[in-house]
Amino acid sequence: MAVSQRPSHGGEAKRHERWLKDRAGAVKGTLMLATGSGLVGGLALIAQCWLVARVLDATIIDGAGLNEVWQWLWPLLGVFALRALASIASDALAFEAAARLKRTLRDQVMNRLAALGPRWMEGQRSGEIANVLGGAVEGIEQYVAAYLPQKLLSAMIPLAILVAVLPLDWVSGLILLVTAPILPLFMVIVGRGAEALNQRQWRRLSLMGAHFFDAIEGLTTLKQFGASRREAEAVGRMADEYRSATMRVLRVAFLSSLVLEFFATLGVAMVAVYVGFRLYYGQLDFLPGLFALLLAPEFYRPLRDMGANYHARMEAIGAVGELAPVLETEAETRDESEGETQGDAKDETDAAAQTRTARPLPSDPIRTIRFDGVGFRHDAANEDGDGVESVDLTLARGECVALVGPSGAGKTTLAKLLLGFLAPGAGRIEIDGVDLREIDVEAWRARLGYLPQRPTLFAGTIAENLTLGAPNATPDEIHAALLRADAQGFVAALEDGLDTWLGDGGSGLSGGQIQRLALARTLLSQPEVLILDEPTAALDGDTARRVMAGVHSASANAATLLVTHDIDVARTADRLVFLDRGHVVEQGTPAALEATGGAFARFALLAEEGAA
């Protein structure tokens, strides 16, 4: 529908278009060739009209027979072929230009993502960023492949036609010359009016248009309130209001096409009538007159075609709105994502730490990790984030510390701080006495193993997924890791075993299987620091016990931070830190904490009641 496209703000749209044009500069050569082919097609068209005019002139005026006009009819076939080839070449070249630009943009986005890293991603909506890599890059294709070449051609071809017509028939040339600039001018004026109207009404229209889908999405809720039957009437009423409101907008919006059509059609009619009368009074020869008439509709055609490409421009502008922020404003988005950091660490970003103070790790293997008064607050917009405040804790090699507490206590935040995905706003995290912020990111990551709450498996075979972090793992090592993650059984039961192909996000496997494979992948790289966020969330009790036994045997020499709200899992840890609302409430061995009857003991009791 004509009004479904959101009108963008004039200034912003212009900025986005300029951004895209700058990027398209990289494929300028190919685009020029595409435009050149289009121009060859346009010139061939002029030649075609000339040849046809010659044939008709000879036949009608001079009474020539077929034999006398073959001299123009044969070349005409050649011109036809040339036009067809030029059209194909122009399409193909424009496609290649767009393809190359898409490739470049995609590379840049990937580089950006890699450079910005997971810390930046923390503040982003992952769906939107994923769309940048997929849909948004595709969204520029039509702009580059169709709009840009067409835009140039819509100026060049009418100009070429004018140059051909003017010397032969200046009156017709003048008619074309006068109507040509009026056309875009009127379109701009009418278009402005329509766009202003659109902007005012767009929100209302889109709300009304979306009402139906809102009703379907909320069907369960409507049912629960006994309101679903009633809603059918509202769907009809809203669709009807949508119609009348849309038509009010369209009546104005279509005026621009009315103006275009009016001048284009009238231009042709005027050329015909004026040529006719001058022929009648002997002021003009038939040949140039007919030539002008044949070219008149072609003169307006590129201008009309531009209208069809308007959509491509709007789509591209929308796509740039998604692309540009990722590619451009890295410093700003980074600060934003860190939110209201409290301490002086505000500008100590990943990259800054890397370039200025990156230090290798002080010891090999890592002996002690210490959280010293660590605080972090998410910004208000990030609803799921749970901050932490003045957290002190230590984690030594060979030790497993469980972070326990109700959801929202800040467990995952602490894990992400240790991962370096978040930077502490207050206090510091020390690795064998060295501030984590000063340590080279890559070096630190190489020591880590990380299993997030909802791990990601990638499209590929199970074996490829397992060896992502340890490309040189031997079959024995893979087997051992699978055993420890209690995944050996179901992998062996699959027809293709380790070579089983997994879809995106591990589709084809259950949540528990994905979690166990991801755990095996984490264990396979034999990390010195193991960070497990709810490793048993998708597992039943028995499997969870086997998996935890495997984790402990694999991590005898590692420092393990285990985030969990499962009491049974927590009891397997050497030490337990109980968090509530971002504060450490108590810590000690699980047995001691249960004996003292504190927060953890109450928490365990509640859970037992629920889980009995």
Added chain:
Amino acid sequence: MTDLLRLLKLFTPYRRWMLGGIALGSVVILANVALLALSGWFIASMALAGLGLQTIAYFAPAALIRGLAILRTGARYGERLVTHEATLRCLAELRVWFYERLEPLGPAAMDTWRGGDLLSRIRADIDSLDNLYLRIVAPVTNALLCGIVIVAGLAWFDTRIALLDLAALMLAGAVLPLLALKLGDAAGRGLTEARAALDGAATDTVRGLGELAVLGAVTRQRERVAGLAERLIRHQRRQMWVGAIGRALSGLTANLALWGTLILVIPRVAAGDMPGPQLAMLALGVLASFEAVAALPTAFAAFGETAAAARRLVEIADATPVVTAPDPAAARTPARFDIAFDDVSMRYRDEADWALAGFSLTLEAGEAVGLVGDSGAGKSTILALIQRFREFQAGEITIGGVSVRDIDDATLRQTISVVAQRTHLFNASIRDNLLLAKPDASDDEVREALRLAGLEEEIAHFPDGLDTLVGEVGTRLSGGQARRVAIARAFLRDARILLLDEPTEGLDADSEARVLEALGNLMQGKTTLLVSHRPRALAFVGRVMRVSKSDLVTAGS
């Protein structure tokens, strides 16, 4: 195809609009063909008259040329308005029709068709059917109508030219586009797959960036994405070639038709069998006639997608509801509000495993019971069964001793209110969202409900108070606020049975405390079933029951 026809039948009330749009569309095309043909004839005649070779009454044709130009312009504007009016009317009809068919299917339909995917699919399908008239019916009918008129007109002057033009129109308008479509189809399937693979990899990359970084595998994933992007471009290139060659050949066909016309007519003119100006007229007319089929390639391309959309929508619309309503005569209204599940078993399909097997639970009126258990253990099924969103195969569920199967829909809805993790808030004002529960509630009642839900003050701070739109930028409700709006709805509803489906899951500690406080008020005196894992929420119920697929164990406390 039959599905499409069936949907088209829905639109019969608007046939005047639809036919009007088609008529105007044909006028637009025919006026242009006539304009160019007449112009050719006119200037050739004027030239001959200027040379004294013939006489001409020039006033009428000159006026006709101008008249045709204005007719085309006016008809064009009218056509666009009328076709859009028709489209929007059909759209309204289609939406009401579809909604009325989806509504009785209820939430069960929403789960069956692959959950969240269903909505986006329906959206895309409805969108493509919205354009059924504008993109397919109108252009195809116009092409047929204008094609017939043009060919008939040409036949009046020269049958051979008429046949030549007919063949060329069919080649350029139907044969070549359909051939391109067939060739493009195979490429199109690969294209869809390649795009899906790339999108999937992009999602995985972004979602798993943390893991990739820790595993040191970012570069490997980057190469993978680049490879998939290349594959997509290869498929797009193949499709581009098909399209580009198809367009070029269509253009070539029109030009060859012109060439053929010249060769066929020139001997007649030379022999004096036909006046010269008619040659100019036929040549220009044949060339202009291709406007009639210009919109066909797009229409054909849209056809497959639209037919598939129609098939899917009709399939949903024709599904039978999983739950049948009681006979109105036999319907009974419960007088008490105790609930009993007696040895209830349920499965989603005949061949599927039991989703719930031999489940029994009794709640006294006013009692609150918590349900816990692993995901997939059947907690949601229990809630769906008592709401009659799903049918059970064995056992019995009663409210106040009356089987839920015998309670009519309106009564059941009045009896039960639900606060769920995923309660839908409509994109309307907060007031409208609340009034859903009680359309005739007074402002005081609404305010009281908000007060009890602990929302009164927060809403008062919104720019438009109760009239603030839920989705309005800058005033988005937080998760906790949305949950409390749902609780306020339940207060307004004042049903005697309360189902709480993970009411505080996904909330931070502060919001949870506030939501629980409101829930505490709401639960007073109501028979309550609470599904939750949150210890603080479970503290509100007298008894917690663990649901598991294999064995169902009750635990008192």
